[in-house]
Amino acid sequence: MEGILFPRGVVEGLEGLDAYRSRGGYDAVSRLGEFSPQDIIATVEASGLRGRGGAGFPTGRKLALTLECPETPHYVVMNGGEDEPGSHKDRVLMENLPHLLLDGIILAAYAVQAEKAYLYINHNYEAATGAVETALREAREAGYWGEDIAGSGFSLELVMVAAPSNYVAGEDTAALEVIEGKEPLPRQKPPFPVTEGLFGKPSLVNNVETLANIAPIVARGAEWFRSFGTAESPGTMIFSLGDEMERPGVYELPLGTPLRHLLEECGGGLKGGKPIKAILPGGPSSGFLLPDNLDLPLDHDALREAGSSIGCGVVKVLTEGDSVLDELMRIADFFAKESCGQCPACRMETNMLVALLKKVQQGEGNDALTEQFGKVIAFNKGKGFCSLINMPGPPIESAVRLFPEEFRGA
Ligand SMILES: Cc1cc2nc3c(=O)[nH]c(=O)nc-3n(C[C@H](O)[C@H](O)[C@H](O)COP(=O)(O)O)c2cc1C
The missing domain is CATH 3.40.50.11540 (NADH-ubiquinone oxidoreductase 51kDa subunit)
Structure with a gap:
């Protein structure tokens, strides 16, 4: 055929x-x-x-x-x-x-x-x-x-x-x-x-x-x-690129294709040729990657080993000059609003993360406050009916690791 x-x-x-x-x-x-x-x-x-x-x-x-x-x-x-x-x-x-x-x-x-x-x-x-x-x-x-x-x-x-x-x-x-x-x-x-x-x-x-x-x-x-993809992640996957790219849209690629290919060849790079500051390769519940991760293959295992995840293929790119903290605030707000509220732990966790991020935004960040993020996330892990409770953790924890300066007070 x-x-x-x-x-x-x-x-x-x-x-x-x-x-x-x-x-x-x-x-x-x-x-x-x-x-x-x-x-x-x-x-x-x-x-x-x-x-x-x-x-x-x-x-x-x-x-x-x-x-x-x-x-x-x-x-x-x-x-x-x-x-x-x-x-x-x-x-x-x-x-x-x-x-x-x-x-x-x-x-x-x-x-x-x-x-x-x-x-x-x-x-x-x-x-x-x-x-x-x-x-x-x-x-x-x-x-x-x-x-x-x-x-x-x-x-x-x-x-x-x-x-x-x-x-x-x-x-x-x-x-x-x-x-x-x-x-x-x-x-x-x-x-x-x-x-x-x-x-x-x-x-x-x-x-x-x-x-x-x-x-x-x-x-x-x-x-x-x-014949497409990798041994553990066979086939292709459809990736979505947003308006921050020169050519936003959806792109079907064999799994295992380097992230660089998606962003540069398909997406045409960031608008105006701006340099990349950070990448969320699997939507708002994935961990941040850095520009030196651009040669990582887009597959389940490679992204997990790099501290992130492939999710459902929504790739978001932050430009030099963008605030990681502002992005985290948007993400945390999203999960707090979308939590259905039936599990007390999810309600508490998502609201608490928003409150902590607000404090950092107001210049009250310090080591003790930064530690709170990890504690709140670890305490609530797996305590909901669905995995929404686990979703705000990876972007926040990876940001604490990769961009510690954004969590310090004014
Ligand atoms: C909060 C939340 C929202 C989800 N939204 C979707 C969705 O819109 N579409 C979807 O296919 N899976 C969604 N999922 C995943 C589904 O629960 C489920 O894993 C998926 O439909 C299984 O299909 P798959 O095995 O083909 O991936 C969501 C999961 C969570 C926790």
């Missing part, structure tokens, strides 16, 4: 059903009866695909855990909540390549033997919602979902659900609550959604970008997927 399913290349507008099919789209779905659920899971496991929603959990393992749960029915949820500041990749995928997503969702649903899949999409994403709606209609008319898909005996219903636009609504169990008609409040884990998810039943929750990788992997094989 020729035709490029992946990497996605330059995205040029909405891809309709015919264009998608002409490059091999829905190939596996049209022959669904030739595959067993275990065949699909084995291929995804061999591919080494890791979740693109931030945590990097092995996708094949999640599929296997869901399939093996005896409770029925099973469900699939596409997580398109995307409220991380600066992240656009899921919107771009939904707006432009909705059939690539549906293809992956149908294969994932078959793999876990789900009878219903929910497409949970940020309610501000009007164009994305429209593109997915159209694709759903086209795919149904073509017989790719509904009753007895391609004569396989497998039937699937696909339903769209609007996601509220607050950050925590993208957390997987909060998304399940919303789909059940409740407030977006994370659940205590365990149990994890794979065993007790939607309506208490085994559920596979995956990020939009993760699901966009499934169909090409099934159609082209694990080895092909592994």
Whole structure:
């Protein structure tokens, strides 16, 4: 089979059903009866695909855990909540390549033997919602979902659900609550959604970008997927660059590509050719890197070893002259506002970090105050239902290490 399913290349507008099919789209779905659920899971496991929603959990393992749960029915949820500041990749995928997503969702649903899949999409994403709606209609008319898909005996219903636009609504169990008609409040884990998810039943929750990788992997094989990226982080990932760059936008690159390539070749460097002061390579919950880290490969392990993380690929760059402290204040404020408030430790921690940063901003910084950050973060670590409580820590602790002068009093 020729035709490029992946990497996605330059995205040029909405891809309709015919264009998608002409490059091999829905190939596996049209022959669904030739595959067993275990065949699909084995291929995804061999591919080494890791979740693109931030945590990097092995996708094949999640599929296997869901399939093996005896409770029925099973469900699939596409997580398109995307409220991380600066992240656009899921919107771009939904707006432009909705059939690539549906293809992956149908294969994932078959793999876990789900009878219903929910497409949970940020309610501000009007164009994305429209593109997915159209694709759903086209795919149904073509017989790719509904009753007895391609004569396989497998039937699937696909339903769209609007996601509220607050950050925590993208957390997987909060998304399940919303789909059940409740407030977006994370659940205590365990149990994890794979065993007790939607309506208490085994559920596979995956990020939009993760699901966009499934169909090409099934159609082209694990080895092909592994020809991109590194051994531990195979495939490509979509990175989002912000307005501080000459060429902001989303860029799909093989994992392991040097950070320098993303910032200089793709992003064209900082606007006006300004020098870089610091980089947050994985969004507001990642640790800061310095300009001498520019040759680091963008993959899960390399960034973790450098004291940071890849998150969902939002790369933010600070210019010489920018205040790291001001950036930390924006980040801490964000997490304090977005904390849903149901876990006292999260409420307390996020507000306390804002209060401490305010003191530093007012010139009251000293060694004792700086030490407080580490203490507050360590005390609260893991004490929430979801991992929002762990998110403000890495940028603050890395800044204390790399920019100690910004924490000293006037
Ligand atoms: C506060 C918070 C917000 C999150 N927001 C999103 C989101 O908008 N989209 C997403 O895919 N994952 C989000 N996640 C991660 C999900 O909980 C979950 O790990 C992810 O959907 C799993 O998909 P994956 O395995 O394909 O990465 C969020 C997590 C937390 C703690």
